[in-house]
């Protein structure tokens with residue numbers, strides 16, 4: 194297991210590389226070129242620049258989160274071929290700079306979704322939460338605007354506020370796209386890029402939908418066991434793998450996260466570990482990583498990784514905002530650093546108990 198930390202770059206992160214380096218056991222960061230518009234080729238010199246900066250801080254850059262997928266690929270439009278060619282070129286450029294894993298998602302229109310980015314908990318900390326009733330009763334344009342206001346000036350991962358003007362139009366394009374169509378479009382994409390991945394030894398790791406159910410009538414496919422099986426089988430190559438996000442999959446209580454880790458372990462290239470607490474059907478809030486704070490058993494999840502012989506990359510995922518920190522929602526330093534220490538503690542005990 195290689196412990197890494199998400200970092201949004203010098204201009205868009207409140208956390209510095211030096212601070213990340215001081216977290217015990219941290220080997221590197223997972224980052225991205227945030228300012229390249231979706232669908233365009235990531236230039237080699239910019240990747241190199243990012244990598245050098247990270248290396249100078251004594252950290253590695255071997256994982257990217259995310260190289261986002263252009264909407265035309267998800268929609269299966271004729272223009273997708275052009276964007277797929279660009280994607281391949283980006284992958285080659287990344288592989289040339291030593292990138293081993295690329296995290297991406299296949300969620301139509303919206304990336305992750307929450308109803309509140311700063312819900313106050315009893316201890317005064319704030320956290321992100323989800324309430325399906327609020328989401329269903331809120332116009333999507335208003336929701337994105339609110340998100341933008343609440344994000345404290347930071348860009349939100351996966352969101353492109355500049356698309357706000359065309360949000361309704363993009364959503365309309367999905368009216369005739371079924372879950373099956375979306376799976377077919379993913380297959381088309383994977384079949385096209387996988388030969389490039391194999392040749393350049395760069396692994397793809399699809400991120401689950403967050404939350405893993407349809408939003409605003411838009412289809413969602415990376416939701417649980419059945420579809421994960423389908424996705425891994427549609428191109429049965431070790432380079433077609435998963436980002437197994439415990440919090441995304443775990444927000445549906447029907448998903449047994451440790452069982453998913455045991456089933457898909459060898460194809461998990463990137464593990465996102467976090468906890469959450471169920472507040473009712475379609476409702477949850479994020480908690481500290483500690484098992485007893487949330488509804489997920491983080492020990493069981495780590496044990497399942499250990500038993501599967503997991504040797505991929507792992508990062509602590511969203512944290513609460515604590516100790517007065519002002520940072521991008523979910524991505525402050527303190528709670529994630531404690532998450533990393535806790536996960537390292539579990540890993541050390543599991544390893545030593547088994548040796």
Ligand code: DNO
Pocket residue numbers: 258259296297298304305350351400403523
């Ligand atoms: C949110 C993240 C997501 C994730 C992408 C992966 O905090 O988990 O934005 O990075 O969905 O492509």
